[in-house]
Each structure stands twice: as C-alpha cells, then as structure tokens.
Amino acid sequence: MPLFSFIVIAYNVSAYIETCLDSLKKQKGAEYEIIVVNDASTDDTLDTIYRCAADDSRFHVINKKTNGGAHLARRDGVLSSSGRFIVFVDGDDELSPSFCELMGPYVVTHQSDITRFGRRVISTRFENDAAAASNEAMFNVALPCTMEDGSILPCIFSDECVPRLTWSIIDVVLQGDFARLCFQKMTSDHLGRMQDSYEMFVLCACARRFETITDFQGLHYNFGNGCSGNTEETAQQFVAMQLSAKQLNNHIAEFADSTDSVVIKQCAQWLEEEYVRIIGNDWVIRLNAENQQATILNVVETWGIDTAYRILSDTLDARAKWFIAQKQIPEQTDDFYRWLGMLTTLENEYVQSLGLAEERSRIHEYGRQFHDEKVRRELEAKLEKEREELEKESQRRFKKGTFMRKLSDACLPENSLRRDLANVIVAHRRK
Numbered sequence: 362m363p364l365f366s367f368i369v370i371a372y373n374v375s376a377y378i379e380t381c382l383d384s385l386k387k388q389k390g391a392e393y394e395i396i397v398v399n400d401a402s403t404d405d406t407l408d409t410i411y412r413c414a415a416d417d418s419r420f421h422v423i424n425k426k427t428n429g430g431a432h433l434a435r436r437d438g439v440l441s442s443s444g445r446f447i448v449f450v451d452g453d454d455e456l457s458p459s460f461c462e463l464m465g466p467y468v469v470t471h472q473s474d475i476t477r478f479g480r481r482v483i484s485t486r487f488e489n490d491a492a493a494a495s496n497e498a499m500f501n502v503a504l505p506c507t508m509e510d511g512s513i514l515p516c517i518f519s520d521e522c523v524p525r526l527t528w529s530i531i532d533v534v535l536q537g538d539f540a541r542l543c544f545q546k547m548t549s550d551h552l553g554r555m556q557d558s559y560e561m562f563v564l565c566a567c568a569r570r571f572e573t574i575t576d577f578q579g580l581h582y583n584f585g586n587g588c589s590g591n592t593e594e595t596a597q598q599f600v601a602m603q604l605s606a607k608q609l610n611n612h613i614a615e616f617a618d619s620t621d622s623v624v625i626k627q628c629a630q631w632l633e634e635e636y637v638r639i640i641g642n643d644w645v646i647r648l649n650a651e652n653q654q655a656t657i658l659n660v661v662e663t664w665g666i667d668t669a670y671r672i673l674s675d676t677l678d679a680r681a682k683w684f685i686a687q688k689q690i691p692e693q694t695d696d697f698y699r700w701l702g703m704l705t706t707l708e709n710e711y712v713q714s715l716g717l718a719e720e721r722s723r724i725h726e727y728g729r730q731f732h733d734e735k736v737r738r739e740l741e742a743k744l745e746k747e748r749e750e751l752e753k754e755s756q757r758r759f760k761k762g763t764f765m766r767k768l769s770d771a772c773l774p775e776n777s778l779r780r781d782l783a784n785v786i787v788a789h790r791r792k
Contacts, residue, residue, distance in 0.1 A: 363419075364465055365393035366444030366537065370434040371452035372400040375409055377583070382413040384455035384581070390462035396421045396438045401428040406452070432547075432556040435530075439544040445469075447535045454531065455581040457481075463577060468534050473507075474568040476534040477526065479575035480582045493584040500527055500582075501575040511624050513571045518562060518628035518635075526573070528561040532580045535564070543567050548612050553605025555639070558632065562613055566625050594647040600659045602643060606636040607663050637664065641672035650699065657703060666711040673704045674720045681727035690731045690738070701728055 367385050371378050385395050397420065399407045407424060414420035423437055435449060446468050450456060457463075468476055479501040484493035502524045508516055515521045517528050543564050552559065565571065594602075610633050617629035640660065644653060660669040680697045684690060691697040704724060 363394045363444045364391040364446060364469070365461065365534075366438075366442035366447045367393060367395045367450055367456075368435060368438035368442060368447060369395065369397045369450045369452055370400060370431055370438065371397060371402060371406050371410065372428065372431075372434075373402045373404045373406055374452035375402070375405040377453035378406055378409050379413055381450060381452050381455055382410070384458070385450065386413070386417065386419075387458060388456070388461040391465040393419065393461065394421060394442070394444060395419050396423065396442055398423045398434040398438045399425060400430070400434045401425050430551045430553060430556065432552040432560065433549065435560070436544045436547060436549070439540055442537065442541065445537050447537050447540045448533075449531050450580075451531055453583055455583075457577075457579045457581060460579045464534060464579060467574065468536075471572060472536065473570040473572040474536045474539045475513075475564060475571045477571070477573045477575060478532055478534065478577050478579040480532045480580035481578040482582050482584050484584050496582075496584060499524070500529065500532065501578070502526055503573065503575050506572055506574070508571045510569055511622070513568050514562070514565045514624060514628045516571075517565055519631050528558045530557040530560050530564075531582075539568070540564070550608070550612070552609060552612075554602045555606060555609060555636070558636075559609045559612055562628070562632065563616060566616070566620070566622070566628075592647070593649065594643065594652075596648070596652040596655045599643060599648055599652065599656050603640045603656075603660055603663055606640060610636055637668055637672065640664075641675060644672060645676055650696070654703065657707070661707070661711070666707065670704070670707055670711075671720070673700060673707065674724050676700055677704065677724050677727065681724075681731075684731070690734050697731075698728075701725075 369378075369381060369385070374381075382395070382397070385393075395414075395417075397410050397414070399410055399422065410422055414422055421441065423441065425434070425437070429437075438449075439447060448456075448460075464476075464478065480497065482493045482497035482500065484490045517526045519525070544560075547560065547563055613629050613632060617626045620626075644656065644660070648656065657669060657673070660672065677697065677700050680691075680695075680700070684697070701724070708721065
C-alpha cells in the first residue's frame with residue numbers, strides 16, 4: 362500500500378499538466394501513486410499525460426469518455442485509489458518539492474481524518490496580483506491545531522471562527538479509508554462550480570479529527586489559471602454557476618436532513634446564505650451591465666424572488682453606504698440608479714410575492730436622500746454663483762477711476778488706519 366495517492370483531475374489543461382505532474386514525479390521520502398483522471402479533455406491534455414506517465418509504474422490514468430466535472434473525477438480517483446492517505450491536485454497547480462518528505466512523517470504520526478496544510482498563491486496575471494496576496498492570507502489561516510467531532514464543521518461552515526477556514530479540498534490530506542467511505546456516500550450526479558463545498562461539507566460532518574498546519578505551504582496554487590481570479594464572465598457562465606449553487610444546496614440540505622445533528626442543519630443553512638452572497642458578488646463583479654440585466658430573472662427562477670430581491674437590495678445598500686461615507690452623491694449614470702431601476706421592476710412584477718417591506722423602504726430612502734442632497738447642493742451652488750456675480754458687479758462699479766472710488770480714496774487714503782479699519786468692517790459684514 363503506497364503512503365500517498367495523489368489524485369490529479371485534468372480537463373483541457375495541456376499548457377499546465379506537464380509542470381503539475383513533474384512536481385509529483387520529483388517527490389522523495391515516501392512511496393506513492395499518481396492517479397490522473399482525464400475528464401474527456403478536447404485539447405492535447407491526454408497526450409501529455411501519457412507522455413509524462415510513460416514507463417513510470419506509479420501512474421494510473423483514468424481516461425473518461427464523457428466530461429463529468431471535477432466532483433465525479435475526484436470520486437472516480439478516490440474509489441480507485443489504494444493509498445493510506447489521499448491528496449487532490451488540480452491539473453494547473455503543483456505540489457511543493459518537499460511535500461512527501463515533510464508531510465509523510467506528520468500524517469503517519471497524527472493519523473487525523475483531515476489535515477489541512479498551507480498554500481503559496483502565485484499570481485499568473487498582473488491584474489490578479491493584489492487578489493492573490495489576499496487569497497494567500499485567507500487560505501493560510503492558523504486556527505487551533507486540532508479540532509474534533511462536532512467542532513469541525515462550524516470552523517468552515519459558520520461564522521463561529523473568525524477568520525474561518527475555507528472549504529477548499531486541494532490543500533488537505535485525507536485518511537484513505539475515511540475518504541473512500543465518504544466519497545462512496547456522495548452523490549454520483551454531475552456537479553458544477555463550488556463542488557468542493559459539498560465534498561468538504563460531507564467530509565467535515567463525518568470526520569472525527571481535523572488538524573491544521575498551514576505554516577507549511579505544500580500547495581503551489583496558480584491564481585488566474587482556470588476560473589480563479591476576478592475575470593469577467595458571460596451570462597451563460599453566470600447562469601450555470603448559480604444553477605450549480607442551487608444544486609449543491611439541494612444535495613447538502615438532503616444530507617443534513619438525513620442526520621439528527623442540529624449543528625449539521627445549522628451549518629447547512631449558513632452555507633445556503635453563503636451561496637447567495639457569492640452569487641450576488643459574482644453578479645456585481647463578473648458581469649457587465651448588459652449581462653446583469655439579462656440574468657437577474659434567471660436568479661428569480663432558480664432561487665425565488667425574495668433571494669433575487671435581497672441580492673439587489675444588498676448591492677444597493679453597499680453602494681449607497683459607500684457614497685455616504687465619502688460624503689458624495691452618485692451621478693445619474695452611476696450603477697446605483699441602474700440597479701435601483703431593476704429593483705423597482707422586480708417590485709412591480711412580483712409585488713404580491715415580496716415580504717421585504719423593511720428592505721424596500723430602506724433602499725428607496727437612499728434614493729430620496731440622494732435626490733434631496735442633490736437639490737440642496739444645486740441650490741447652494743446657485744446661491745453661491747449669484748453672490749459671486751453680485752460681488753463682481755459691486756467691484757466693477759467701484760473700480761478705480763469712478764466717482765465713488767475717487768471719493769473713497771479721498772476720505773480713506775491707501776495704507777491709512779481709517780482705510781484698514783473700513784476694510785475689516787466690510788469683510789466682517791460679508792461673512
């Protein structure tokens with residue numbers, strides 16, 4: 362039995378897969394197998410895999426004829442594995458050269474169901490540099506080293522731990538028999554994006570012992586490859602993502618309902634709210650104005666009017682608070698008014714379904730507040746302009762050479778005490 366089973370899922374990653382597999386082939390200090398699951402790639406990924414695996418008995422290649430997504434690729438890899446411990450590696454990432462040497466003795470000694478290690482996040486695009494740095498900090502959160510039983514799930518799927526651990530499955534070592542049992546229980550349905558949230562939910566709900574050693578950055582994560590980063594999405598990609606989130610939510614709810622655990626049910630409810638938050642964030646950040654308009658009704662159809670309304674109202678609330686904090690008011694062309702128009706349309710079309718009167722009142726109050734502030738500022742600017750024009754007219758009439766100016770100069774000579782006192786009085790009256 363090998364110590365590690367490295368399960369690599371690969372779909373159209375011909376540009377990265379050789380580097381990934383080389384990082385595994387160079388490992389030292391433990392026996393291991395490399396199970397590569399080619400998820401029906403349409404590029405040169407499979408040819409590269411076979412070339413890397415040639416004459417290397419540690420490789421086992423699973424070549425799927427139909428694309429089934431990352432979850433089914435992982436499930437197939439796990440169920441065909443034989444290692445005492447399992448590690449997932451995405452085809453566009455790499456493992457640290459010292460992974461086996463350092464992690465091998467540790468996991469053998471501690472025998473935890475799940476051991477989370479750290480990651481080094483490498484930005485592959487200039488525009489993602491800042492996000493990569495914040496992601497590295499997020500993924501390397503150092504919580505208590507050991508958690509057991511019912512304390513495990515809330516550390517990832519609740520707000521009890523601040524900061525909380527992520528649900529990423531590519532930076533953990535799983536005890537082999539434990540992982541095979543859990544993945545056997547998981548759905549055999551095709552799952553879309555965020556499928557690792559479902560996988561980690563089930564694993565953490567079943568785990569008896571969870572450890573963190575995030576100071577060891579065993580994963581070299583290439584931020585910007587695949588779907589990571591903050592790249593713009595098409596409407597079709599967004600619709601697929603929010604449908605996937607709903608599917609995942611249904612599977613997790615079904616799993617939670619099959620247990621008697623209050624903690625598991627509470628964490629499932631938290632995760633549903635987190636899915637909605639992620640959908641709202643992607644809708645704002647990853648879609649252009651046209652695609653936002655085109656997809657909001659898809660959210661209504663998938664999640665219901667209350668959820669779609671809350672996504673819009675939370676977006677408006679955040680935008681309005683930003684302007685208020687900056688002591689500014691949005692221009693009429695700002696996204697605030699476009700989103701407010703979309704919110705009003707939802708109200709008009711689904712007014713019978715809305716039970717969000719308090720949110721509706723708050724959001725529309727922002728609109729009235731910005732309108733009143735704009736009117737006040739415009740009036741203030743108008744009065745200031747009129748005052749400046751009167752001042753200019755007064756100065757024009759009193760300019761040097763006129764009768765009044767000559768009279769003033771005669772009574773109040775330049776640089777005289779009387780002239781200075783008069784100027785002080787006039788300035789005070791103007792204030």
